[in-house]
Amino acid sequence: MPVAPRLLIYVPAAALALAVLPSCGKSKSPTAGSSPSPTPVAVPTPTPIPSPNLPGMASCTRIGLGHDGGNLCDMRGPTFQDDVVVAIHELQNQQHQIFEDSPGGVIIRSPGQFYVGLIEKLDKKGLCAGFDGEELQVKASNEFNDQYALRTSRGFLRTDASIYRATCLPAAFPTPLPPFPPNNGCKLASSLELTCTRETSSYYPDIERSIDDVLRTRPELFDFTVSSPGNATWPGVKDFHAYHEAIAQSMIAKGYCSRFDGEEIVAKKENRFSEHFDVFLGEGFVRRGEGTYRSTCWPAAF
Numbered sequence: 001m002p003v004a005p006r007l008l009i010y011v012p013a014a015a016l017a018l019a020v021l022p023s024c025g026k027s028k029s030p031t032a033g034s035s036p037s038p039t040p041v042a043v044p045t046p047t048p049i050p051s052p053n054l055p056g057m058a059s060c061t062r063i064g065l066g067h068d069g070g071n072l073c074d075m076r077g078p079t080f081q082d083d084v085v086v087a088i089h090e091l092q093n094q095q096h097q098i099f100e101d102s103p104g105g106v107i108i109r110s111p112g113q114f115y116v117g118l119i120e121k122l123d124k125k126g127l128c129a130g131f132d133g134e135e136l137q138v139k140a141s142n143e144f145n146d147q148y149a150l151r152t153s154r155g156f157l158r159t160d161a162s163i164y165r166a167t168c169l170p171a172a173f174p175t176p177l178p179p180f181p182p183n184n185g186c187k188l189a190s191s192l193e194l195t196c197t198r199e200t201s202s203y204y205p206d207i208e209r210s211i212d213d214v215l216r217t218r219p220e221l222f223d224f225t226v227s228s229p230g231n232a233t234w235p236g237v238k239d240f241h242a243y244h245e246a247i248a249q250s251m252i253a254k255g256y257c258s259r260f261d262g263e264e265i266v267a268k269k270e271n272r273f274s275e276h277f278d279v280f281l282g283e284g285f286v287r288r289g290e291g292t293y294r295s296t297c298w299p300a301a302f
Helices: 013-020 057-063 081-094 111-124 204-217 240-253
Strands: 072-074 099-102 105-108 128-131 136-139 145-148 164-169 195-197 222-228 231-237 257-260 265-268 274-277 293-298
Touching (some): 057 128, 081 136, 111 128, 111 293, 204 265
Antiparallel strands (some): 099 105, 145 164, 265 274
């Protein structure tokens, strides 16, 4: 997906130091009655924030944005179906954890990893690919793009001829990126998700520990005289925003990037994926247990 380059303009420390040095003269000693020039203080060079690196960036940036509006879409025939099927087979051979064999067929266990993997493989072939939430989109120019449906409503992989859905003229993707969410001080590059689904959580134990931390160190945020009707160990929450921010900060202290997105705690350790947790019951109580885990987003959602 195309991303405008982000330029960081800064003056190197050496240049700043030169700017404050006195001009050269015949004598380097201060004249009588004058004060010595202050010793220049080196200014540290700012650390540039990494630019976003989204799947498919190379080919999609080269080809450019599509035209989303007034596109003619029909079934005139697939152009990239062989490329897509080859990429699927490569992914099956290289990333077994994404798939699961079953009597009914091959189940896609992680749709996010599946679509990100396909987009990256097609990108290496010079094809721009994207995912619109339902179908894989592929183009080699802005003249047209193909649409492919690769996953059934029950989560099974499709690779037969019926995966081809339409060809759109002109190409309908990618559209301009939305603003990147605030990163809450994270040193990783900003990121945007392609798709989010429930998988197996890797971060849940640390979310539980963070709730424990906040209950212990920030008791003023809670009303311990009441508790959830479903669990007596889930107290009331007095300050909704402070509670969530305290949990995000606890996750940051554990080595995560984390933020509260207004509904859920989002956490990541890399930009491949992020996990999302709902730690608040709508009735006004702390939510705990495995039900806090909501989804995994590929790539990371911030």
